[in-house]
Amino acid sequence: MTDKYETVIGLEVHSQLLTLSKMFCPCGSDYQDSEPNTRVCPVCMGMPGVLPVVNKKAVNLVIKTGLALECEISPETKFDRKNYPYPDLMKGYQISQFDIPIALGGRLSIKTPETGGKYIRITRVHLEEDVAKLVHRKEPNGETYSLLDINRAGVPLMEIVSEPDMNSPEEANEYLTNLHSIIRFVETSTANMEEGSFRCDANISVRPLGSKKLGSKVEIKNVNSFRSVFRALKYEETRQRKLLDAGHNIEQETRGWSDDRGTTLSQRTKEYAADYRYFPEPDLPPILISNEWVKSIQSEMPELPAKKKERYIDLFGLSDYDASVMIGDKESTQLFENTLPYLSESMDQKDAAKATANWINVDLNRMKNELKYNWPEIKLNPKEFAKLIILVDDGKISNSMAKTVFDDMFVNGGDPIKISEDKGLSQINDASSIQNVVTETLLENQSAVDDYLNGKDSAVRYLVGQVMKKTKGQANPQVASKMVTSALIKQKTQ
Numbered sequence: 320m321t322d323k324y325e326t327v328i329g330l331e332v333h334s335q336l337l338t339l340s341k342m343f344c345p346c347g348s349d350y351q352d353s354e355p356n357t358r359v360c361p362v363c364m365g366m367p368g369v370l371p372v373v374n375k376k377a378v379n380l381v382i383k384t385g386l387a388l389e390c391e392i393s394p395e396t397k398f399d400r401k402n403y404p405y406p407d408l409m410k411g412y413q414i415s416q417f418d419i420p421i422a423l424g425g426r427l428s429i430k431t432p433e434t435g436g437k438y439i440r441i442t443r444v445h446l447e448e449d450v451a452k453l454v455h456r457k458e459p460n461g462e463t464y465s466l467l468d469i470n471r472a473g474v475p476l477m478e479i480v481s482e483p484d485m486n487s488p489e490e491a492n493e494y495l496t497n498l499h500s501i502i503r504f505v506e507t508s509t510a511n512m513e514e515g516s517f518r519c520d521a522n523i524s525v526r527p528l529g530s531k532k533l534g535s536k537v538e539i540k541n542v543n544s545f546r547s548v549f550r551a552l553k554y555e556e557t558r559q560r561k562l563l564d565a566g567h568n569i570e571q572e573t574r575g576w577s578d579d580r581g582t583t584l585s586q587r588t589k590e591y592a593a594d595y596r597y598f599p600e601p602d603l604p605p606i607l608i609s610n611e612w613v614k615s616i617q618s619e620m621p622e623l624p625a626k627k628k629e630r631y632i633d634l635f636g637l638s639d640y641d642a643s644v645m646i647g648d649k650e651s652t653q654l655f656e657n658t659l660p661y662l663s664e665s666m667d668q669k670d671a672a673k674a675t676a677n678w679i680n681v682d683l684n685r686m687k688n689e690l691k692y693n694w695p696e697i698k699l700n701p702k703e704f705a706k707l708i709i710l711v712d713d714g715k716i717s718n719s720m721a722k723t724v725f726d727d728m729f730v731n732g733g734d735p736i737k738i739s740e741d742k743g744l745s746q747i748n749d750a751s752s753i754q755n756v757v758t759e760t761l762l763e764n765q766s767a768v769d770d771y772l773n774g775k776d777s778a779v780r781y782l783v784g785q786v787m788k789k790t791k792g793q794a795n796p797q798v799a800s801k802m803v804t805s806a807l808i809k810q811k812t813q
């Protein structure tokens with residue numbers, strides 16, 4: 320990228336709140352796994368004459384998210400109708416929050432390569448209901464039509480709006496990753512992107528460097544993975560810079576992202592908030608949020624990822640990188656913290672932490688990606704995991720054997736000692752049995768021995784390799800290496 324321009328990015332994230340029922344009616348909010356139109360009632364179908372009732376749990380979850388993002392909580396908040404005509408909106412309006420959202424004015428810290436770190440201001444966190452889903456169909460004869468699934472209508476969402484404080488797609492990616500992690504830690508949403516419970520709209524504009532005025536912004540809608548958000552922003556940044564270079568203006572518009580084509584496509588031009596004709600929801604009274612209410616939610620706040628990371632570095636001596644990878648996943652930090660107590664008698668605290676973090680960040684994540692496993696499916700438990708780490712630390716099994724055992728434990732659980740015995744994987748530490756193999760190996764590889772005697776030290780490594788091969792990897796490599804070396808030195812001095 321040239322330095323002639325500055326990129327300005329703001330993000331809006333919609334995240335489904337972790338409630339059992341919908342926002343204003345008792346219907347279940349589990350629309351993802353239910354048959355179409357089985358989670359509906361007159362309220363969420365938008366029938367005339369019905370009254371909405373606020374789900375208090377949803378309000379609690381937005382307050383909690385707001386506090387985690389260092390926002391002010393409004394002492395009085397209200398709901399508004401956002402009007403627009405579209406078939407996914409049963410009532411012709413969506414109940415949302417306009418001028419007095421639940422949470423205002425927070426911040427979230429991100430790391431940047433340029434400055435080391437900066438804060439992204441959070442404009443607001445507000446509560447709103449989701450809309451119905453349109454299912455587009457095409458018959459074999461070419462006839463097209465759309466069906467409505469109303470299960471999603473009325474499901475509680477929070478919208479988290481940032482200020483346009485990000486200056487690159489990389490910063491936007493860092494912001495999203497951190498926000499996602501915070502939401503998972505405070506357990507206000509599953510934030511599952513594949514299921515659509517964490518969706519992102521991005522506003523991006525480009526302006527001449529040093530200019531105070533913002534360029535015309537383009538809103539990119541319907542992006543449903545971190546990777547797609549990043550690609551869409553990269554594409555759009557380049558597109559806008561090229562247009563400006565060629566002397567064109569950027570049109571303010573909404574564009575969609577096509578993953579297949581790898582491009583953004585124009586959808587709608589010039590759309591302003593005023594078009595929605597917001598007005599206060601007459602069927603819902605304002606909500607007063609007392610200090611006590613806020614305090615009781617604050618008192619349930621778990622340790623947040625940024626604090627956790629600091630603690631992992633200061634107390635356990637993890638590297639910045641290891642700590643960052645770990646806090647990206649809540650369950651990983653739980654496994655880490657629950658495993659360490661089992662290691663406290665056998666290992667130094669920092670060694671134990673380093674070894675545990677390594678297993679989790681490298682091998683556990685490798686298995687998760689390879690097998691596409693999620694947490695409830697992972698059978699590894701802290702107590703058995705600690706046993707495996709101690710087996711390796713004591714030299715009872717080698718690293719490569721331990722990986723085999725680990726993979727088995729990941730899928731099936733179980734005791735690592737039993738698994739390694741069943742697989743015939745126990746390490747041979749017994750000096751006399753290794754000595755026999757070493758003697759045999761040296762006799763069979765006279766040319767390598769000659770190489771060593773002629774000054775080629777690397778022959779040692781080859782011979783140790785042969786010993787490991789003969790024992791099917793079960794010899795302790797350190798012991799084998801010592802024995803090969805001393806046997807060779809003996810021949811040299813003879």
Ligand SMILES: [Zn+2]
Nearest residue numbers: 344346360363
């Ligand atoms: Zn309902």
